Amino acid sequence: MGFWNRKKSDADAQTTCSEKKQIAKKPEKPIVKPDPACLPVKKVKIPLNKTTSEVKFVQNSIVFPCPICSELNTVDLYELDPILGGETMCMHCQDVLHIPGGYQTRSEVPKLKVYAGLPVAIRKFPLFYWNHPVIHELDEQGITRIIIQYGLWGFCQRCHHQFSPAVLINLPHTSGEIVDYRSLSSEEMMEMKSLRAGSCPFCSHRILLVIISEVPHYVISASENLSHRWEED
Numbered sequence: 595m596g597f598w599n600r601k602k603s604d605a606d607a608q609t610t611c612s613e614k615k616q617i618a619k620k621p622e623k624p625i626v627k628p629d630p631a632c633l634p635v636k637k638v639k640i641p642l643n644k645t646t647s648e649v650k651f652v653q654n655s656i657v658f659p660c661p662i663c664s665e666l667n668t669v670d671l672y673e674l675d676p677i678l679g680g681e682t683m684c685m686h687c688q689d690v691l692h693i694p695g696g697y698q699t700r701s702e703v704p705k706l707k708v709y710a711g712l713p714v715a716i717r718k719f720p721l722f723y724w725n726h727p728v729i730h731e732l733d734e735q736g737i738t739r740i741i742i743q744y745g746l747w748g749f750c751q752r753c754h755h756q757f758s759p760a761v762l763i764n765l766p767h768t769s770g771e772i773v774d775y776r777s778l779s780s781e782e783m784m785e786m787k788s789l790r791a792g793s794c795p796f797c798s799h800r801i802l803l804v805i806i807s808e809v810p811h812y813v814i815s816a817s818e819n820l821s822h823r824w825e826e827d
């Protein structure tokens with residue numbers, strides 16, 4: 595009995611060994627490091643920012659109803675950056691608003707919207723961000739990095755401190771996750787440490803006003819032109 599067993603296991607060992615050799619001969623496949631952000635997560639339905647496209651041009655300004663309280667707000671077009679647009683506060687409900695720069699240059703106006711901030715607990719921000727349809731869309735187009743320049747704004751709900759998008763997008767899902775601080779400035783590092791603990795570094799409030807907007811084409815092409823300039827000799 596012992597003999598047969600031994601023989602069988604010897605044969606097994608041989609097969610395994612030759613299999614191993616075969617595996618070793620195969621050309622090495624590139625190792626794809628799983629990005630924690632790309633790991634399959636259970637799809638979470640998230641609330642989206644309230645918007646308005648009822649924007650009227652009146653001389654050198656635009657007038658629109660606040661997407662939250664419906665009261666009219668007026669913004670001087672000269673205050674807007676032609677690409678980055680601008681952020682302001684509703685004069686009536688104090689929510690933060692993003693106004694696209696296309697209103698100033700009159701580009702893509704029919705597609706543009708004024709966005710109002712959405713309250714999101716700091717702790718829930720990564721879940722909100724990684725489940726956002728705009729982020730998924732940018733990911734599919736391979737241009738997620740544009741979000742550092744345009745498309746994401748995060749403010750403390752109480753003191754209105756504006757957080758760096760580079761910090762927000764790098765906020766880990768869990769407290770144990772390792773964060774690469776090397777690319778962050780010292781101010782961003784301070785923000786990151788406080789947000790990881792779930793609160794604003796200036797007033798300890800635990801809720802953000804977040805805006806994630808669609809990225810207009812003029813922003814994407816401006817960003818492409820910028821990267822081309824870097825390549826020029």
Ligand SMILES: [Zn+2]
Pocket residue numbers: 660661662663664665684685686687688689
């Ligand atoms: Zn309002």
Ligand SMILES: [Zn+2]
Pocket residue numbers: 750751752753754755794795796797798799
């Ligand atoms: Zn604050």
